[in-house]
Amino acid sequence: MVLEKVNSPDDVKKLSLDEMKVLSDEIRKLVMKKVDAIGGHMGPNLGIAEATIALHYVFNSPEDKIVFDVSHQCYPHKILTGRKEGFTENNYLKYTGYTAPEESAHDLFKVGHTSTSVSLATGVAKARDLKGGKYNVIALIGDGSLTGGEALEGLNNAATLNSNIIILVNDNDISIAENHGSIYDNLRKLRESNGTYENNFFTSLGYDYYFVKDGNNLEELIETFKKVKDINHPVVVHMYTEKGRGLAPAVQDKEAYHWSLPGVISNPDAQIQTNVEDYTSITRDYHLRKAKEDKSYIVVNAATPRVFGFDREYRKQLGNQYTDVGIAEEHAVAYSSALAKQGAKPVLHFMSSFVQRTYDQLSQDLCLNNSPLTMLIYWGGISGADCTHLCTFDIPLISNIPNMVYLAPTNKEEYLAMLDWSVNQTEHPVAIRVPTVNFVSTGVEDKTDYSKLNKFKMIEEGSKVAILGLGNFFYKAEDVQDELRERLGINATLINPVFMTGIDVDMLENLKKNHELVITLEDGELDGGFGEKIARFYGNSDMKVLNFGAEKDFPDRVPLDELYERYHLTTDLIVEDIAKTLGLVELSK
Numbered sequence: 001m002v003l004e005k006v007n008s009p010d011d012v013k014k015l016s017l018d019e020m021k022v023l024s025d026e027i028r029k030l031v032m033k034k035v036d037a038i039g040g041h042m043g044p045n046l047g048i049a050e051a052t053i054a055l056h057y058v059f060n061s062p063e064d065k066i067v068f069d070v071s072h073q074c075y076p077h078k079i080l081t082g083r084k085e086g087f088t089e090n091n092y093l094k095y096t097g098y099t100a101p102e103e104s105a106h107d108l109f110k111v112g113h114t115s116t117s118v119s120l121a122t123g124v125a126k127a128r129d130l131k132g133g134k135y136n137v138i139a140l141i142g143d144g145s146l147t148g149g150e151a152l153e154g155l156n157n158a159a160t161l162n163s164n165i166i167i168l169v170n171d172n173d174i175s176i177a178e179n180h181g182s183i184y185d186n187l188r189k190l191r192e193s194n195g196t197y198e199n200n201f202f203t204s205l206g207y208d209y210y211f212v213k214d215g216n217n218l219e220e221l222i223e224t225f226k227k228v229k230d231i232n233h234p235v236v237v238h239m240y241t242e243k244g245r246g247l248a249p250a251v252q253d254k255e256a257y258h259w260s261l262p263g264v265i266s267n268p269d270a271q272i273q274t275n276v277e278d279y280t281s282i283t284r285d286y287h288l289r290k291a292k293e294d295k296s297y298i299v300v301n302a303a304t305p306r307v308f309g310f311d312r313e314y315r316k317q318l319g320n321q322y323t324d325v326g327i328a329e330e331h332a333v334a335y336s337s338a339l340a341k342q343g344a345k346p347v348l349h350f351m352s353s354f355v356q357r358t359y360d361q362l363s364q365d366l367c368l369n370n371s372p373l374t375m376l377i378y379w380g381g382i383s384g385a386d387c388t389h390l391c392t393f394d395i396p397l398i399s400n401i402p403n404m405v406y407l408a409p410t411n412k413e414e415y416l417a418m419l420d421w422s423v424n425q426t427e428h429p430v431a432i433r434v435p436t437v438n439f440v441s442t443g444v445e446d447k448t449d450y451s452k453l454n455k456f457k458m459i460e461e462g463s464k465v466a467i468l469g470l471g472n473f474f475y476k477a478e479d480v481q482d483e484l485r486e487r488l489g490i491n492a493t494l495i496n497p498v499f500m501t502g503i504d505v506d507m508l509e510n511l512k513k514n515h516e517l518v519i520t521l522e523d524g525e526l527d528g529g530f531g532e533k534i535a536r537f538y539g540n541s542d543m544k545v546l547n548f549g550a551e552k553d554f555p556d557r558v559p560l561d562e563l564y565e566r567y568h569l570t571t572d573l574i575v576e577d578i579a580k581t582l583g584l585v586e587l588s589k
Contacts, residue, residue, distance in 0.1 A: 001026055008082055009056035009106070020057065020218050024049040027076045028246040030087040034075070036265040038092045043244040043257045044143050045075035047172050047216070051239060052076035054221035055138070055168075058229055062105040064136040065124050069117030069145045071098035071388070072258075073170065074107075081106035096557060098388050112388020113357065114327045115148025117141045118167060122158040125165045135164075136229060142170025142241075143258075144303055146183050147326030159206040159234050166228050167207070167236045170215065172243035174254045180303070180326040191240050208235040215239030255306065278439045280309040282412060283376070286419060287347065288314075291321045294345060297423070300336050301349040303327040307378055308349045329354055333361035337371040337429075345423050346373055352380040352391035359397060366429050367403040374422040375431040381472050381523040382549075382563055387556035396528030398431050399500040405453060406431045406500040408471030410440065414498075417446035425451060433500070437472040437523065454502030462491040463514045465578060470497050470530050472523035473548075479571045480521070480578075487575060488584055500530050508537050515543065517581055519574070522549040544581055548574060 002019045003026045006012060015023065027049045035042045053076070055066060061081070068074050078095060079087055081104050086095035099107040109120055121139035128135060139158075145151050146169070158165050171187050189197040195211025202209045208231070212224050221239065228235050243258075244250025247265070250257035257264070290297045298321045301308060305315060305324060315322050325332045332348060339346040350358070355377060366373060377398070379391045399406045405428045409415035415435065422430040448457070456468070465484060469477020474496055484490040493515065495507070511518060518538065520531035531547030538545050550567055564570050568577055579585070 003027070003030070003079070003084065006080060007084075009061050009080060012053060012056045012080055015057075017218060020050075020053050024053055024216075024218070025246065027053075027079050030079060030084065031075050032247060032265060033089075034087045034092050035260050035262075037089070037262060039260060039262045039264075040097050041072045041075070041258065042247070042260040042264065043250045043254050044072040044172070046247055046250060047241040047243040047245050048073040048140075048142075048170060049076045049245070050216045050218050051140075051168070051170065051221055051241065052080060054218055054225055055140075056080050058222055058225040059136055059138065062108075064138065065108050065121070066106070066138045066140060067108055067117045067121040067124065068099050068111055069139065069141040069151075070114045070143060071111050072143050073140065074099050077106070078104075093557065096386050096388075098386055110388060112386060113354070114143075115141075115145045115151035116154075117145070117151075118154030118158055119150055120154075121165060121167070122154055122161065125158070125161055125163060129161075129163050136166060137164060138166045138168060140168045140170060142172060144174070144184075144327050146187075147181050147303070147328050149328060149330050155202075155205055161234055163233065164231055165234045166231065167234070169202075169236060169238045170241055171238060172215075172241045172254070174243055174258075178255070178324075180324050181328075187238070190238060195238065202236040202238070206234070208233065210235065210237045212237060212239035215241035216245055255312070277441075279412075279415065279434050279436075282416065283419075283434070284309050284314060286416065288317060290345075290423065291318055295321070296344045297321060298323060298339060298344055298346050299349070300325065300332055300339075300346050302329045302332045302354065304351055304354070307351050308376075329357045330361045333358045333373075334365040336373050336375075337361075337366040337369060340371040340373040340429075341369060347419075347423065348373060348375045349378065350375065351378050352394040353385075353389045355394055356397065362398065362404070363401050367401045370403045370427075371429055372426045373429045374419070375429070377431055377433045379436055380433045381436050382560065382567070382569075384555075384558055384560045384563065387554040390554065392523075392525045392550045394433070395500055395522060395524040395530055399530065400528060404429050404431060404501055406433065407450070407498060408433050408500055409435060409498075410469075410471060410474040410496055411435075411446075412439070412441040413444060413446040414448070417448060418450055421450040427451070428453075433471055435472055438475055440475070448498075450498075454499045454504055456504040456507050457496040457498055458493070458507065459496055460494040462493040464490050464492065464516055465582075466493040466495060466511050466515050466518045468495045468497050468518065468520045468531075468534065470500065470520065470522040473521040476569070476571070476574075477521050480519075480574050483571050483575045484578065488579060497530065503533050503537055505537070508534065512541060512543060517544045517546065517578065519546040519548060519578065521569075521574075522547075525550045525552055527552045546577060546581060548577075 002023045031045045098112045117139040125137040186201040243254045300323045336346040336348040467477045481492045484492045522530045526549040535545040
């Protein structure tokens with residue numbers, strides 16, 4: 001194996017061309033084994049192997065700075081920079097799936113969100129120039145990242161540098177799903193013309209431009225990289241690679257193999273689930289039904305359709321009542337706000353981690369204009385994810401913007417009732433946090449009038465302790481209620497708050513009559529979250545309040561059970577904290 005003698009980029013420089021070709025196949029095999037074992041980004045990493053080898057053959061990392069966009073394509077880079085043991089059995093979890101400076105000097109930034117590489121690289125290049133440095137700065141951008149606003153802002157600024165910056169555009173003719181927007185039409189025309197199309201997007205901005213027709217051809221890549229190395233002005237290298245290269249199913253279905261679950265190669269049938277009712281399936285069915293009933297109904301997302309179960313056939317069924325704006329969440333909010341303002345009925349979908357990019361648009365374009373948009377937030381909650389993809393921040397981010405109504409359903413019937421109310425009302429922008437912890441169907445239609453804002457649901461009235469279980473954590477609240485009864489003899493009050501954007505003053509005031517302690521449970525960050533609203537309400541009273549949720553930090557691939565222990569979110573620890581606060585000794589355990 002060639003890979004056995006490659007432990008750093010210096011070792012890559014010693015290889016012959018034939019050895020590098022063998023190395024690219026060996027890298028792909030390691031990527032396939034790791035992703036098949038634990039899941040991860042398959043297609044992008046398979047396609048970038050040759051370009052990564054050529055990069056480390058020609059340039060001198062870490063002296064030369066390579067900035068990855070999204071890190072979808074950093075696995076080969078990690079293998080070549082001393083971390084190949086992380087791609088062997090029993091070590092698969094040793095390294096994160098994204099660039100991480102704490103792992104290696106060859107990684108400059110922790111990066112997991114899209115469209116940032118050119119901006120970051122521009123800053124690196126400018127700092128180099130201010131300090132009199134001479135090294136190369138390379139931004140590697142791909143997988144649809146050019147649709148992101150920050151990528152365009154970075155390209156605009158980087159073009160004015162009168163110094164070295166090299167932007168590698170990894171064009172594999174697809175984003176996470178198919179590409180959207182005229183920029184990718186321009187890339188297509190550049191490919192078809194072998195880089196000679198006269199209306200070149202990059203040259204129009206002032207860049208020198210090089211086209212690599214076969215981005216998996218080591219000779220062509222090395223030749224081009226040598227031409228641009230140490231260049232004294234901004235340059236774009238546009239290389240056409242094959243996403244999923246080396247794995248036939250990943251080439252044939254690039255969308256499905258962009259990010260893969262474990263077993264995608266060894267047990268592909270296990271990836272297919274049919275006839276399973278969950279929040280994804282009922283949302284899909286709801287959209288189809290509403291789209292048939294109302295031609296103004298439209299489903300919108302930003303480049304991650306499979307997160308929401310929108311496969312190709314489903315998108316085809318929706319037709320022009322479906323928009324994928326590309327990796328452009330800010331645009332998605334403004335676009336959808338305008339749709340709603342003009343009488344359409346848009347339902348905008350975001351993964352919690354990606355809604356972070358939209359704060360200004362949520363505040364200004366949406367809420368300040370009070371557009372009656374419906375927005376669905378998926379995957380919100382505490383998890384063992386990489387620190388780049390945490391979904392714990394949406395409650396503080398969304399729930400504190402004026403005019404916004406943010407709802408937390410606890411079962412199927414509540415969720416559908418909230419959807420119905422939201423898409424038909426015209427008074428407020430409404431976000432709904434799609435449950436992730438449990439799929440529960442009560443079998444009883446929810447007839448709540450959600451237009452009566454900030455009215456909590458009293459589920460069971462007790463005394464001494466009141467438990468407010470928000471959304472995902474409502475069922476944890478039920479468990480705590482049971483344990484309080486069994487271990488402390490307390491018949492606690494159980495409340496489903498429903499609304500994250502306000503408080504039920506009447507209900508909270510009434511609790512003062514026969515309660516000593518109110519606890520809140522929320523599946524998200526405590527700072528700025530729901531529980532603090534309750535604590536603030538009782539701040540000038542004798543009522544004690546305990547808030548349970550996530551601390552303000554960036555845990556990185558920490559198992560969920562460990563986080564629950566750390567945050568005191570297990571039932572035992574919650575009951576212990578209640579007992580201590582009330583000065584009680586538990587009757588039994």
